[in-house]
Amino acid sequence: MKYLSGQRPLYVLVGLFLLSAAMLNGCAWLTQPPQNDAVAQQMVGRWMQNNSGLKSFKGLMQLQIEAQGRSMRGRAAFAAVLPDRLRVELLNTIGQPLFSLASDGEKITLISMQEHVIRHLEPSSGALEPLIGIPLGVEDLLSVLIGRPPLPDFAAAQAVRDDIEQCTVLLKNRWHERLAQLHSGSCERIETLTLYDDRQNEMRYAMTWIDWQTVGPYILPRKATILAANGVRITITVERYWPDISVPADTFTLVLPENFRTDSVPK
Template structure:
């Protein structure tokens, strides 16, 4: 039963190939708090572009991933960086150890599952379900919680030492063109940093130009 549930959750909105959207973003971290509005465009499984502005319309940052590299443009630093797409490529940007592919899974309402060897049902609150993902050497790699109708509510990813890497909470949903998409998401790092996303508008399966995911950066950066 545990593996069947995991497969069902992982296949959430599996046919979604691209989307655009407008969202509110709030980042609470030890380095300070940021909030504003952002425009989002994505092609699954690994391309995304985000333009993040203050509520007054001033640029905060932007980043784009083309399937191989992530280019980050931090407006305050007047500098652009290129990093390889990796499972922790966004940590420098949002203080949370996730990659582009994981973020895109979260945005479509599917848990970004860690590698695991076994799945076990665990005791949960009434009408809810909890599944533990166990890795090699019986290390806890992740934990999933669902509502009574088996909708994903929360996923926690763990480091090898048992500490929390990050936790995702899907707090609200909306039906949109045959998809059930998240409306409100909260991602909390083990350090306590919090990224909150309130998705105002989302447009599934609209045209997205591939060149949108290219940002120029000088080779020396």
């Protein structure tokens, strides 16, 4: 027989390979997934239903971006159709145009008026980082504006048991690693969402909804902040919402200036 002459059958080699892989991965596939907490699931579901009937809106906001000891302030008009179409026109404090941004769900176009530059960005989860210094996507920014936390894919939601009077929920992946923490003092509306790097267990960024306003049937954010691990802070103060308003499709297409250069954005 061949295996008696020094050669091993194929099934033995396959078995040894699988055993080695299991040892190298610490028997990862044998790890039991984290258990879902019914109370935590209920809280997350409630927060994710906030303003669920809102499909489109326009508005005016004050925007401040602070980074490396510098601060940029401006006033912006915005229009959106959920989940991923957005138009923003930002002016500086004396009314001069700074930039125009448009996302039609397939591509993101940015025009910098001061630099005379056109940039095209892929609609990824961190697409806006070259612009604002925080790895946010268009859908994440829209979630901030409607007061609904943008959540990562998670395996389990678990309530923090020592937080009796308030509501704090941890989201974990299949390997029990922390992905996000949500907190609400009133338990009704989300107040803080902190996202973590699941491998390093370090904060990526935190969103805080500070104040709210009633607009028709909706309770929408008046003021919110986004703080990144690199120290960049964005403060959004919404002065006015026009909810459930018709937004033409061409709103999300920019007319490109002929004399502006086009720069590629590193992926």
